[in-house]
Amino acid sequence: MRNPLADVTVPILDDLIESDYVRSLIVGTVGVLGALLVLGALFPDSVAGDLSGIVFSASTASSTARLAAPIVLAGLGGIFAEKSGVINIGLEGLLIISAFASVYVASVVGIGNAVLGVPAIWVGFLAGIAASTALSGVFGIVCIEFKADQIIAGLAVWLIALGLAPFMSTVFFGGVNTPNLGASVGWEYSAVMVIAATIASWWALNRTAFGKHLRAAGENPKALDTVGVSVSKVRHAGVLLSGVLSGVGGSALALSIGQFVGSGETMVQGKGFIAIVAYLFGNYNPVGTLGAGVLFAGLDAVQIRLQQLGYAVPDTLVQTIPYVVVIVVLALVGRTQLPEAAGEHYETED
Amino acid sequence: MNPAVHMDGITKRFPGVVANDDVDLAVERGSVHALLGENGAGKTTLMNVLYGLYEPTEGTVFLDGEPQSFDSPRDAIDAGVGMIHQHFMLVDPMTVWENVVLGNEPKTWGGLRVDEDAAREAVVDLSERYGFDVDPDARIEDVSVGVQQRVEILKALYRGADVLILDEPTAVLTPQEVEDLYDVFEELTDQGKTIIFISHKLGEALSAADDITVLRDGVNVGTVATDGVTREELAEMMVGREVLMDPATTPQEPGDRVLEATDVHAEDDRGVEAVSGISFEIRAGEVFGIAGVDGNGQSQLVEAITGMREPTDGSISYLGEPMAGESRREHIDRGMAFIPEDRQERGLVMSYDLTENGILGSQHDPPFASGGRLDWRASREHAESVIEQYDVRPPNADAEAESLSGGNQQKFIVGREFERDPDLVVAMHPTRGVDIGSTEFLHDRLLELRAEGKAVLLVSSKLDEVQGLSDRLAVIHEGEFTGVVDPGTVTEEEIGLLMAGEALDDDSVEGAAVHDAATDPADDGGDGGVDA
Numbered sequence: 001m002r003n004p005l006a007d008v009t010v011p012i013l014d015d016l017i018e019s020d021y022v023r024s025l026i027v028g029t030v031g032v033l034g035a036l037l038v039l040g041a042l043f044p045d046s047v048a049g050d051l052s053g054i055v056f057s058a059s060t061a062s063s064t065a066r067l068a069a070p071i072v073l074a075g076l077g078g079i080f081a082e083k084s085g086v087i088n089i090g091l092e093g094l095l096i097i098s099a100f101a102s103v104y105v106a107s108v109v110g111i112g113n114a115v116l117g118v119p120a121i122w123v124g125f126l127a128g129i130a131a132s133t134a135l136s137g138v139f140g141i142v143c144i145e146f147k148a149d150q151i152i153a154g155l156a157v158w159l160i161a162l163g164l165a166p167f168m169s170t171v172f173f174g175g176v177n178t179p180n181l182g183a184s185v186g187w188e189y190s191a192v193m194v195i196a197a198t199i200a201s202w203w204a205l206n207r208t209a210f211g212k213h214l215r216a217a218g219e220n221p222k223a224l225d226t227v228g229v230s231v232s233k234v235r236h237a238g239v240l241l242s243g244v245l246s247g248v249g250g251s252a253l254a255l256s257i258g259q260f261v262g263s264g265e266t267m268v269q270g271k272g273f274i275a276i277v278a279y280l281f282g283n284y285n286p287v288g289t290l291g292a293g294v295l296f297a298g299l300d301a302v303q304i305r306l307q308q309l310g311y312a313v314p315d316t317l318v319q320t321i322p323y324v325v326v327i328v329v330l331a332l333v334g335r336t337q338l339p340e341a342a343g344e345h346y347e348t349e350d
Numbered sequence: 351m352n353p354a355v356h357m358d359g360i361t362k363r364f365p366g367v368v369a370n371d372d373v374d375l376a377v378e379r380g381s382v383h384a385l386l387g388e389n390g391a392g393k394t395t396l397m398n399v400l401y402g403l404y405e406p407t408e409g410t411v412f413l414d415g416e417p418q419s420f421d422s423p424r425d426a427i428d429a430g431v432g433m434i435h436q437h438f439m440l441v442d443p444m445t446v447w448e449n450v451v452l453g454n455e456p457k458t459w460g461g462l463r464v465d466e467d468a469a470r471e472a473v474v475d476l477s478e479r480y481g482f483d484v485d486p487d488a489r490i491e492d493v494s495v496g497v498q499q500r501v502e503i504l505k506a507l508y509r510g511a512d513v514l515i516l517d518e519p520t521a522v523l524t525p526q527e528v529e530d531l532y533d534v535f536e537e538l539t540d541q542g543k544t545i546i547f548i549s550h551k552l553g554e555a556l557s558a559a560d561d562i563t564v565l566r567d568g569v570n571v572g573t574v575a576t577d578g579v580t581r582e583e584l585a586e587m588m589v590g591r592e593v594l595m596d597p598a599t600t601p602q603e604p605g606d607r608v609l610e611a612t613d614v615h616a617e618d619d620r621g622v623e624a625v626s627g628i629s630f631e632i633r634a635g636e637v638f639g640i641a642g643v644d645g646n647g648q649s650q651l652v653e654a655i656t657g658m659r660e661p662t663d664g665s666i667s668y669l670g671e672p673m674a675g676e677s678r679r680e681h682i683d684r685g686m687a688f689i690p691e692d693r694q695e696r697g698l699v700m701s702y703d704l705t706e707n708g709i710l711g712s713q714h715d716p717p718f719a720s721g722g723r724l725d726w727r728a729s730r731e732h733a734e735s736v737i738e739q740y741d742v743r744p745p746n747a748d749a750e751a752e753s754l755s756g757g758n759q760q761k762f763i764v765g766r767e768f769e770r771d772p773d774l775v776v777a778m779h780p781t782r783g784v785d786i787g788s789t790e791f792l793h794d795r796l797l798e799l800r801a802e803g804k805a806v807l808l809v810s811s812k813l814d815e816v817q818g819l820s821d822r823l824a825v826i827h828e829g830e831f832t833g834v835v836d837p838g839t840v841t842e843e844e845i846g847l848l849m850a851g852e853a854l855d856d857d858s859v860e861g862a863a864v865h866d867a868a869t870d871p872a873d874d875g876g877d878g879g880v881d882a
Contacts, residue, residue, distance in 0.1 A: 203462075207462075207463050207464060208461075208462060208463065208464060209455040209457060209461075209464050212444070212448055212452060212455060212464065213452075213453070215441065215443075215444065216441045216444070216452055219441045219442060219443060219444070220439070220440065220441045220442065222439055223439040223440055223441050223449070223452065224441075224452065224453065226423065226433075226435070226439045227439075227452050227453030227454070227505070227509075228422075228423065228424040228427065228453055229452075229453045337443070340442070340443075
């Protein structure tokens with residue numbers, strides 16, 4: 001099936017985007033937004049007018065940035081892990097653990113205090129990253145050294161975090177939700193981190209020797225082994241990076257509010273799974289993942305605003321959109337390319 | 351001057367096995383050296399020692415007279431030894447240059463960027479210098495196997511290899527690509543590189559190498575110059591006794607009609623007609639051979655006969671009864687043995703041990719099936735007897751099929767099928783990947799079956815094999831027989847013409863065809879007498 005949008009070129013982006021598929025995604029999204037803007041300007045009193053007012057409002061932009069940060073960052077992390085051959089479906093758990101750890105450490109330090117000149121909220125931020133990285137390290141050891149099933153181990157990461165974070169919150173704060181810190185990280189920081197991480201990830205994957213090794217480890221680990229590069233080291237690095245990036249995402253999510261919400265599915269609410277959808281949708285390309293993450297977060301933000309304006313949009317329906325989209329994309333387009341050796345253990349001969 | 355490679359008194363012991371026993375090997379700079387031997391002779395072990403994968407139990411490796419001690423392949427690479435494995439170590443979705451420089455990427459920007467231009471240039475330089483025609487930006491998955499092999503050679507050269515080891519380099523190549531590879535050898539040795547290649551094919555060693563070292567049972571039997579040795583001498587060195595390169599068939603009067611195919615049509619998996627109206631018959635005590643280039647409908651014809659594919663038209667009768675469309679199990683139960691072309695796909699269950707594989711197809715029959723359960727003791731005895739009679743190594747009924755080498759897997763399948771006591775054996779490439787000693791044995795067994803009055807349908811792309819064993823030989827081209835000839839009188843050139851789809855008008859074709867269609871001395875009693 002030929003995608004008609006695939007032929008449209010975006011000259012500035014061409015160097016960044018090697019696949020037609022991602023290009024058509026971006027062109028399509030920009031096209032829809034453009035049409036909405038035009039329709040909204042022509043008919044300001046229609047639904048299109050309302051929608052355009054919401055979509056292009058500053059509050060939607062900030063809330064999109066806030067919601068997109070965990071999706072995009074965990075998605076980028078997922079790319080690193082999966083490209084190296086380790087499918088990390090525990091991203092959700094990494095987001096949860098970092099969201100809790102960041103708030104906890106920030107409150108322990110105390111807002112207004114600082115450690116080595118670093119304000120408490122940023123100390124919390126780093127702690128969230130550290131917690132997520134540590135958990136991903138355990139996941140990596142279990143999968144790579146002890147050859148556990150990656151899917152089972154990933155589910156374990158999620159379930160452990162899902163149980164542990166609200167439990168710790170109850171122990172330390174007397175309830176599954178932590179009290180509000182009374183301070184937060186502005187959405188602008190989230191936006192900058194997301195964009196910087198996307199560019200850095202793209203560069204790391206496509207231009208550095210590490211990126212080539214990562215890809216070889218996921219596609220044909222034996223080829224990498226025979227040229228003298230340790231497959232397990234590369235895979236550990238990929239998994240740890242998924243922990244670092246998810247940690248940034250989880251901390252940004254919690255600290256943008258200043259609170260950890262541990263009831264139900266916790267405040268992460270499946271964003272780790274949507275992150276997997278986002279990088280599959282983006283075909284393992286960081287730029288595509290950014291696009292998909294912003295799209296999903298944007299839909300969510302718009303849905304929230306629409307409800308506030310009195311439109312009866314069922315939120316559960318909107319939240320299924322990413323999953324429906326990925327199934328449609330995978331079924332119809334089928335361009336997503338799972339690394340050949342993803343999910344397989346590798347054993348060196350000597 | 352010191353030889354480029356000198357392996358002195360190499361002994362490599364594994365628990366319970368001596369893979370190399372005091373082997374000496376000396377290879378001159380700028381020469382092509384073939385390491386010849388049967389499966390399991392210790393060729394690959396010796397090269398793994400040279401490549402640093404194994405540490406020798408005893409002995410020393412010298413490169414240019416300098417003693418070496420390798421802890422890992424990395425050390426060997428640094429010392430200028432490059433290995434090209436039989437199964438290529440390439441990353442399919444990556445480009446040629448990415449694969450060549452993998453692990454040794456040139457970098458700029460303080461290591462933050464792979465210097466693509468430098469990498470591409472290095473690949474282009476190397477491939478121009480050695481006359482390789484390789485596009486550095488092509489993806490591996492898009493290029494032919496021959497080109498992939500060159501990329502492997504480029505990888506070794508890029509890492510500064512002076513000595514190149516190739517493991518069975520022609521196994522995956524087309525005849526034309528093999529010729530090209532020999533040209534590459536010449537170009538490399540002209541520029542001072544030294545090549546050692548592992549092979550079990552005599553012809554290949556004789557046409558490509560300057561010197562040949564023959565290994566047998568882990569011992570160096572001798573090193574000879576290619577000029578001063580014949581095929582027969584080499585074969586004897588490899589096997590340790592005189593080898594009859596041509597199996598001896600004795601004339602024999604064919605008996606009752608066993609298989610009769612009439613105007614058989616069949617399609618391939620894509621629904622394209624692959625067999626277009628083939629008719630023939632095979633009688634008891636007769637070997638009917640089918641020669642042809644692979645992919646001319648042999649597979650579909652054989653599948654139609656063995657009950658794995660329903661013919662679209664025509665009839666197949668076996669022992670006087672119509673067979674087309676009957677189940678596979680029915681075919682087995684009526685005594686049709688089948689040696690499939692893809693042994694790993696259809697001949698064996700790779701994760702089963704030999705005991706389990708040995709009863710595949712007989713699992714419903716006594717003594718293996720008794721009262722709704724399988725009799726593992728009987729099964730094991732059966733597997734062990736096949737292993738012993740057909741010299742399957744290692745002789746262990748508990749070994750999983752995938753742990754055996756290809757040749758030994760094949761011997762086990764052939765043994766299992768021959769021991770079924772069949773009326774008809776359908777054998778497709780029965781000796782593919784099997785070393786010469788075992789090939790000779792399998793050929794003898796095939797002829798014994800013939801002498802016992804079994805019918806044999808032999809499909810092979812090895813011309814000397816079908817020609818040497820068959821009583822009548824059909825040549826297939828694009829789903830049709832271009833001729834049925836007498837293998838005793840037909841020349842190779844004539845078969846070649848038939849394989850290319852040209853018709854012959856001479857006597858040998860007509861004579862055989864007439865025999866096929868009209869003269870049937872045993873026909874009268876035949877049809878009625880085979881019911882039992």
